[in-house]
Amino acid sequence: MTMKRRFLLSSLPLIGTTLLGWHVGSAWAADEAPDALIQRLTKEAIDLIQSDKAVQSGDVARIMQLLDQKIMPNLNFQRMTASAVGPAWRQATPEQRARLQAEFKTLLVRTYSGAMSQAKNLTFSIKPMRYAPDDKEVIVRTLIHGRGDPVQLDYRLEKTPGEGAGWKIFNLNVLGVWLVDTYRSQFSQEINAKGIDGLIATLSERNKSNAAGDTKASKG
Template structure:
């Protein structure tokens, strides 16, 4: 996470990531082709906020519990392959299939541990979805929202795509002008330029180990 983000902005990152990565089981309740992207975001945002507030272990940043939530309910509803490939940038095409697998694993662990340590900041926030500017047949849509709670509203936008089966999937998010993928892309490019793809994998692995020790 960008070290220059303020505590309040980072709280919005936490909330946004939880919602963007938290496309829960409710997506199956309505046929995806019948549900506009903004309706999807509004409904599941409420679901994930309720889940965080209701589960004390998730709210307190229990990494194992959050990791289970991610694996069972989150990952099937996110195009994480696209998210990781975009964050890695040109280096992704240089990577072998095994390296690509490791990059996805380490990137997911990084995101889980980053947000796990700050979920306690999520309390009374709500998300308000702005009017959608998209055609009915658009396959990629920008959904603009605001996080509202104490203080001024915080911009929170999602880029979602419609997959082959008609379900919406999140592949990027933006908080106050900072896109998650682009934020990591700069960091990852520096690692790859200096040490190659294996160097980036090693760096992510080391960072995850450090975060794991810190959480204990």
């Protein structure tokens, strides 16, 4: 993995995940065009990087708090998790699905939160897009400008009906790699070897190991 790819991947929680819903009311989200939504949220995310010292330092507790309060209502995280797990999701029990979502969310935050201090002095641009009023899924393509060449960061969104209607992000593409697809490849190996419970146990252990590393780093 190149340094540029590693830097942008490490920035996903703020440049990508943060964009999933800062301060978006359901009525506004329902009426807002998908590219306008990404345009506004990207600016808010970058502003947050510059102002929130806890986020800059990779404070997992702070990032998790913001994720639960501001992001999860505007993200189809169940779809993200189901896609990452693959066909085995259909056989999982409700309890297993809840555990998978919780462990996957923690994994994403802990994997990338340590590099928040690097995600500074960024700008962005939105590529022109066309979509029909009856489209149910779209891709909004952006370029993140920072160190070195601009890096492509795309968002796959779906239009949801009913309560909480509006555009919701369910996948991210960084430098040509879809985030959910990357994890699906990893998870399928665990599921084939150990089943759903084995995947849950592996994710739990990885998260505990990452948490222990955070504790040692803070004491050091």
